[in-house]
Amino acid sequence: MADDESSSTSDESLDVKSVKFDPLKALYSTKIKLSGTKAPIYDNVSKFEAVMSGLSKQSKKNDPTTDAKQGECSRQRFLSHQESVANKKKIEKRDWIADGRNVLSKMQRTFGPLGMLHEYMENRTRIKVYTRNARGIRGHVEAYVAAFDKHWNLALEDCFEIWTRKVKRKAPALGIPSDVSMMDEETAPKVIVRKIEGKMETLERHVPQMLLRGEQVAIIVKIN
DSSP, rough: HHHHHHHHHHHHHOOOOOOTHHHHHHHHSSOOOOOOOTTTOOSSSHHHHHHHHHHSSOOOOOOOHHHHHHOOOOOOOOGGSSSOOOOOOOOOOOHHHHHHHHHHHHHOOOTTTTHHHHHHHHTTEEEEEOOOEEESEEEEEEEEEEEEOOOOEEEEEEEEEEEEEEOOOOOOOOOOHHHHHHHHHHHOEEEEEEEEETTEEEEEEEEEEEEEEEGGEEEEEEEO
16 A cells, blocks of 8 residues: 555656646656657746747747748847837827917916016016126116016016126228118117226117027016
8 A cells, every 4th residue: 555655646746747746856757757759848947938928939840931030030029018009190280379388378377486477577577687698697687578488588678788798999890881781770779888897898778679598597686
């Protein structure tokens, strides 16, 4: 009886389909019986798991399509949720004005510092905008805000600008000015030199409208 139990136990430990299968014992046993002689051979356990999960497929020797693809580069395998998305139809360009998505509508939905700027625009509060150049503060502009955007580009009205620059000592061009230059001088804002200190001069002018780029805005102060 003991021999029968030991033989039955040993058979179960060598049976691949049994729950009591012992792989270490099967490697050194000469009584192991394979379920199939044509079973594929894999390099490692990871390769076996990939084939069982469907991520990789074993090539068939008798399949002519696989023989034709042996010289080609292997293609990367993707899961179902990792595959490329199908091409979508091009969305027609929306009418931003009809949808209300423009600068004027976005100004009303601002908050924080831009919200305060919108409040100054609605209440017609005069502000002072300090401008800068490549080296430091260039000057300031006192004006009313007409419009702005998220990049701090400002459209200003009734602007009074004061700025400093180096004194220009170029000789005037010779010849009689043409009619075009005379018209430019008449339409251009009048620039007044307030003071000259060494090589720097301070100028001022009044401009009805001005577009100030956001990269030139240093700070904005409310004028009481």
